[in-house]
Amino acid sequence: MQTRITRMLGIRHPIVQGGMQWVGRAELASAVSNAGALGILTALTQPDPEALHREILRCREMTDQPFGVNLTILPTLRPVPYDEYVEAIVGSGVRIVETAGRNPEPFMPRLKGAGITVIHKCTSVRHALKAEALGCDIVSVDGFECAGHPGEDDVSNLILLPLAARRLRIPFLASGGFADGRGLAAALALGADGINMGTRFLVTQEAPVHMNVKQRMVTASERDTALIFRTLRNTSRVFRNSVAQQVLEIESRPGDTDFEEIAPLVKGTRGRDLFATGDLDSGVWSAGMAMGLIDDIPTCDELVSRIVAEAEAIIRERLSALSEP
Ligand code: NAD
Helix, strand or coil, rough: CHHHHHHCCCCCCCCCCCCCCCCCHHHHHHHHHCCEEEEEEEHHHCCCCHHHHHHHHHHHHHHCCEEEEECCCCCCCCCCCCCHHHHHHCCCCCCCEEECCCHHHHHHHHHHCCEEEEEEEEECHHHHHHHHHHHHCEEEEEECCEEECCCCCCCCCCHHHHHHHHHCCCEEEEEECCCCCCHHHHHHCCCCCEECCHHHHHHCCCCCHHHHHHHHHCCCCCCCCHHHHHHHHCCEEEEEEEHHHHHHHHHCCCCCHHHHHHHHCHHHHHHHHHHHCCCCCCCCEEEHHHHHHHCCCCCCHHHHHHHHHHHHHHHHHHHHHHCCC
């Protein structure tokens, strides 16, 4: 299944791994890339730019296939030296970068000057058009179903993706809610050149996350996510555990939400520890509605092969048959 995006990225299947904080490490990114999709390391998972440089080298030892690095620019508890992370990425010879969260303009001259293919992840068509105008090569269009930060427009992918297809000239990935071959076939039909999957890749053998988290996500349904930080206009879709419920309770009180009250509950280091220990109520973690479609913990290779085979069968047997005389 070759598309503009498989050709641009040099990958065998039109599937890209979502840039997940604390999850996008060499173990997962290399397994995804070895499966013929595009693995993604997340820059801010590493404590500093030097550690990111080492992680990129480690990933390169684990795969000879292309992989990318995600750089997310969103509010953080501690200031992030973004320019230094960009230098670590460029200096490590990475060929593909996914920017997310905010306008990538400040980093574009450095990234494009180094010949890097830039994918910008965004949650609206207007931001996708802006990314196209800035010279991004691909956009990843993230619908309301997605894990993490879906933006504030609340437009789901059945509307967002065809709108993107009508307006964009550069190719785009469909992101948010994708977990199976039906989703891949639908995304291609809606005009995308591939899919981006985070939650589905988190629930794989190779994801460096405690088995308790994966098993809980297998038993969870599409109704088990919560939207926190709505009152701060930094909405984030997370697993609906007791900590998420506490945050929602604080946000439901009259008056402005004081982030200082929420910060100790949601800080990323608690999420990192939750993934390491498997203590499911020790913090919050990003999870998408795609959980409803997940009922096993395959290897990345099994998962990618299955999704592509399912999508091909749907296109060949079901959709083509509908148009036969
Ligand atoms: P962190 O510990 O710095 O912050 C924890 C959470 O609080 C994050 O969601 C952050 O956006 C939010 N936050 C921080 N300061 C805030 C403020 N002043 N007002 C409102 N919200 C605030 O974050 P981390 O877990 O170390 O993650 C590092 C970065 O990766 C953050 O920018 C985070 O948003 C981002 N991230 C993105 C996704 C995604 O879906 N794209 C998922 C997880 C994390």
